[in-house]
Amino acid sequence: MSQPDVHAGTKDFPAIYDLLVPVLSFGGAALAILVWTNGIAIDLRFTAAGCVLASVVLAYLAWVRPKKDIVALTTPIYALIFFAVPLDDAVATIILELLYAVSLSILLVRLKYRFGKPAAAIPEGGALVGPLKEYVDRTHQACARMPTAAAHRAALVVLRFTAGNYGDVPPEAHEGIRELEGSGCAPAFTRAFEIVAEQAEITEKSRPRPSLYKEFAASDAALLARPLLPKKKNEDGYDPGYDAALDNALLLLFAAGWTASEADRPHLRTAEAFAAKVLEE
Amino acid sequence: MKIGNVEVKVSILAIAVFVIFTVFLLAASVFSTGVRSQLIWMIPGLFLLLVIPIVLNYMSRSQYADVEPVYDIEAKNVRVKLINENMIGKPVRIEGVVEKVRFQFLNRPQFIVADRSGGISVKMFTSPSEDIHEHDVVEVVGMVIRRYVVVGDPVINCVSIKRIEKKAGPAKDH
Numbered sequence: 001m002s003q004p005d006v007h008a009g010t011k012d013f014p015a016i017y018d019l020l021v022p023v024l025s026f027g028g029a030a031l032a033i034l035v036w037t038n039g040i041a042i043d044l045r046f047t048a049a050g051c052v053l054a055s056v057v058l059a060y061l062a063w064v065r066p067k068k069d070i071v072a073l074t075t076p077i078y079a080l081i082f083f084a085v086p087l088d089d090a091v092a093t094i095i096l097e098l099l100y101a102v103s104l105s106i107l108l109v110r111l112k113y114r115f116g117k118p119a120a121a122i123p124e125g126g127a128l129v130g131p132l133k134e135y136v137d138r139t140h141q142a143c144a145r146m147p148t149a150a151a152h153r154a155a156l157v158v159l160r161f162t163a164g165n166y167g168d169v170p171p172e173a174h175e176g177i178r179e180l181e182g183s184g185c186a187p188a189f190t191r192a193f194e195i196v197a198e199q200a201e202i203t204e205k206s207r208p209r210p211s212l213y214k215e216f217a218a219s220d221a222a223l224l225a226r227p228l229l230p231k232k233k234n235e236d237g238y239d240p241g242y243d244a245a246l247d248n249a250l251l252l253l254f255a256a257g258w259t260a261s262e263a264d265r266p267h268l269r270t271a272e273a274f275a276a277k278v279l280e281e
Numbered sequence: 282m283k284i285g286n287v288e289v290k291v292s293i294l295a296i297a298v299f300v301i302f303t304v305f306l307l308a309a310s311v312f313s314t315g316v317r318s319q320l321i322w323m324i325p326g327l328f329l330l331l332v333i334p335i336v337l338n339y340m341s342r343s344q345y346a347d348v349e350p351v352y353d354i355e356a357k358n359v360r361v362k363l364i365n366e367n368m369i370g371k372p373v374r375i376e377g378v379v380e381k382v383r384f385q386f387l388n389r390p391q392f393i394v395a396d397r398s399g400g401i402s403v404k405m406f407t408s409p410s411e412d413i414h415e416h417d418v419v420e421v422v423g424m425v426i427r428r429y430v431v432v433g434d435p436v437i438n439c440v441s442i443k444r445i446e447k448k449a450g451p452a453k454d455h
Contacts, residue, residue, distance in 0.1 A: 164371040274365040
């Protein structure tokens with residue numbers, strides 16, 4: 001039940017960036033050793049540039065992750081503090097560079113294992129990525145039949161809900177239902193509006209979860225991201241069907257808004273990470 | 282220690298600092314006459330090391346006690362999974378199991394609280410009104426903020442965390 005390390009909407013980053021951190025830092029230290037052992041008369045501080053650059057690369061790797069590591073982000077500052085002032089002793093400079101290179105390598109491993117993967121870049125043309133893209137593609141045919149006005153309402157419902165403005169959700173959802181009347185769209189969309197409206201109202205008014213609530217029909221299953229769960233409380237009194245209905249409804253409305261209302265796509269981008277998280281198992 | 286209605290807690294760190302400096306001062310005053318002549322201001326200074334954290338804790342605890350009813354009214358019950366960066370600044374209420382407790386000794390505890398949908402960091406900038414331990418089932422009321430003020434993933438800036446009477450069930454229904 002721990003927080004997932006790898007967030008939705010993440011990607012594999014070129015391994016060269018990971019390699020640069022130890023290569024630059026240890027490379028600088030190795031160069032310092034070579035300069036010192038060969039008695040070359042140059043300031044050893046130049047070799048510390050490797051550690052400074054490695055710190056910048058590490059900070060960049062920390063910056064592009066959704067979950068930021070403040071320790072890795074601040075390493076360039078420490079690099080400047082450590083290496084800006086010259087040390088009198090060449091051995092001390094080399095030991096400092098080696099220890100700093102080891103520290104950066106440890107921080108890199110920590111970053112990779114504790115702070116997940118870098119955030120995915122938005123592809124050319126603004127397409128979705130990962131499981132969310134697969135789901136939107138799967139529902140494309142049904143969503144494309146939705147009138148633009150209803151799809152716009154679907155996008156607004158998702159955006160209002162995502163922002164926690166639960167009180168604004170039911171009016172938008174009822175407008176969406178009205179726009180859908182006589183459109184010939186799958187009834188799952190109407191039910192999605194109803195589910196989100198009902199649950200948003202319950203949340204807004206801080207009411208307890210009802211035992212009877214709106215849900216999808218078995219015939220809607222093909223359009224849903226998650227399997228339908230029966231209304232049944234477990235021994236803790238928890239009914240997983242209630243949450244699953246909301247997750248499915250939000251995802252279906254996101255897909256509808258994305259597919260049938262292109263003007264809303266830039267706004268839906270702000271809810272993309274949320275939708276991807278809801279889609280996660 | 283209770284001052285008025287506020288339960289004040291001194292962090293173990295503040296006590297450690299006080300003890301260390303007391304030992305230093307005692308040792309220095311035994312060996313140095315110069316230190317002995319300065320004891321008249323050094324001893325009150327030493328006690329300030331203890332008094333200042335107590336006063337700060339009292340002030341923050343009483344502030345939190347004042348805003349708690351406001352948050353209690355405004356916070357919406359949400360699942361952890363629904364908390365996202367578009368909700369920054371929104372008051373929320375979550376229920377879940379405490380998976381980890383960190384920095385309790387600094388009086389700035391950070392809890393990882395998880396419900397069936399996922400886990401989230403719950404940061405508190407003062408001591409909680411009651412002792413919270415791992416595996417406690419708690420209700421958290423607070424505001425969604427970014428982990429590092431302007432960047433980072435959403436976390437909860439906790440105003441109140443209370444144990445609730447519920448059995449800790451399985452962590453996740455997966």
